[in-house]
Amino acid sequence: MTDLILVGIGDIAKSKHEPAIAASEDFTLRAAVSRHHTVEGVENWSDYDDFLVDGPEGALSLTAPPEARLAMTRKAIAAGRDVMMEKPPAPTVSAALDLAQRARKAGTALLGSWHMRHGIAVLEAQRWLSGRRIRRVDVEWSEDVRKTHPGQDWVFEAGGFGIYDNVTNAFSLMTILLPDALCVTSATHEIPENRSQPIRTDLEMEAGDAPVALKADWRHEGERIFRIEIETDRGTLVLPDGGHALQADGKTLVEKGEDREYQALYASFAGVLAERRVDVDVRPLQLAADAFLLAAATRTDAFDF
Amino acid sequence: MTDLILVGIGDIAKSKHEPAIAASEDFTLRAAVSRHHTVEGVENWSDYDDFLVDGPEGALSLTAPPEARLAMTRKAIAAGRDVMMEKPPAPTVSAALDLAQRARKAGTALLGSWHMRHGIAVLEAQRWLSGRRIRRVDVEWSEDVRKTHPGQDWVFEAGGFGIYDNVTNAFSLMTILLPDALCVTSATHEIPENRSQPIRTDLEMEAGDAPVALKADWRHEGERIFRIEIETDRGTLVLPDGGHALQADGKTLVEKGEDREYQALYASFAGVLAERRVDVDVRPLQLAADAFLLAAATRTDAFDF
DSSP: OEEEEEEOOSHHIIIIIHHHHHHOSSEEEEEEEOSSOOOTTSEEESOHHHHHHHSOOOEEEEOSOHHHHHHHHHHHHHTTOOEEEOSSSSSSHHHHHHHHHHHHHHTOOEEEOOGGGGSTTHHHHHHHHTTOOEEEEEEEEEOBHHHHSTTOGGGGSTTSOTTHHHHHHHHHHHHHHOSSOEEEEEEEEEEETTOSSOSEEEEEEEETTEEEEEEEETBOOSSOEEEEEEEETTEEEEESBTTSOEEETTEEEEOOOOOOHHHHHHHHHHHHHHTTOEEEOOHHHHHHHHHHHHOEEEEEOOOOO | OEEEEEEOOSHHIIIIIHHHHHHOSSEEEEEEEOSSOOOTTSEEESOHHHHHHHSOOOEEEEOSOHHHHHHHHHHHHHTTOOEEEOSSSSSSHHHHHHHHHHHHHHTOOEEEOOGGGGOTTHHHHHHHHTTOOEEEEEEEEEOBHHHHSTTOGGGGSTTSOTTHHHHHHHHHHHHHHOSSOEEEEEEEEEEETTOSSOSEEEEEEEETTEEEEEEEETBOOSSOEEEEEEEETTEEEEESBTTSOEEETTEEEEOOOOOOHHHHHHHHHHHHHHTTOEEEOOHHHHHHHHHHHHOEEEEEOOOOO
């Protein structure tokens, strides 16, 4: 068992990381670092810098928001710590690539996580697609931001990614499902008139010769739609809910079960540690940056939580 | 001498490529491909696809605008041609990386050019900086877009990059002058109310521990300002006009002479061909995409040519 230190105790740490660590066969939670919250039954540190100097040994799992996380990750690497980062790996692609470079130089292990890749249906989807020719891809990735980010104004501020906070999850799956490189060819962003970042995006992309369309709207009400449909030369694959379930040609191949994404993520971090690897895949963030580079922006109604 | 085919006969081909090829010790112009223009004294092809099937052997120099160029480059690689591309290498970073990948698979040589890197002062600037510690970098990159892109509305349309058409040139120098990875930390874009793309940008960046500031304005009147100032632990370096001249601590190290950027660029392409290399540095485009990802946009007065 490897000692683990959980840094940044917010919603995602409480709801996803803590249960996954508790269930992990690889990690024991040794300490928590947070300015405002504590975790019962372990050492708690309120100051991150103090922790890095005097805190216990162990690998770090950093769950703080992207902007704060960048400086924290740099400090952790400089202090010789192994780190797993929540997604996205950094506020920009250049900064993410730089983190990977710093970890390589320092000889520390580093994992930039994309939790959706660890859904139970993902491996089976890759297996099904193997050897088939992709003809067309259709993606919808909509949810109600009032439910998923209630009151979190920062998602609509510059650097907050807007709807791409969500869409990078779709990209994280698409980049490991599609064999050819994915490129954005045009993007339309709807930006509420009282906000800076898009609440909706419509993307045209290509994966090799196959056209790929993606739409994502944060004003969606009701059940979330995280749907990827891939038409091939021999049938059509549907991931109806992220990486959690799978259908092919109308038949269910993987039924939606218990969400074990974060447990699988921690198992993957154990592998990164065992092999002393630096695993920072910037492609999902790259596609977001490319979309912003190409985007035609239109103004839409003001949005308030 | 290698046979060269010039594809896309616009202003930049006439003013920069043709003279550089004429003066080159490595290349002979064999043919030109352009829908609307011809070059005297060589074979002229008006249809690019026809040319790829029936045209003469030779390496391609592609000078068409970025959007058209992507498809042309893919076709050239698929036809087994060696290619040099004008900057930027593609409309998006993902597409540029994909081109490099396609060239590697096809075994063709590919150069994504950044012409400013071939200014006569650049090597001397790198030499001067070597072993010095960077403390602060200040960049201004302003010109009068009415003079440099008269009537070219596409630069202000989605995918036209706006002022970054120019700023990527600054990035192309900064990325080979500064030893540490350059990251954008904040960006402000001024977008004319009748346009989609920024006419001015103010960037805060970092290169390792050194703060980097960049401003660029396309409404600048009079002489262009392409200025990079680098303060180090042992003196201050100034590139007062792109890569064309150099001063250190107030003394002139390289005086501005004849502009031989494109001649040096073609010499560099000869090297890429000799070594059968794929040389596509996406960093300048990456920094632009990162800036768009982070940018706070403000509206400014309408702009008309």
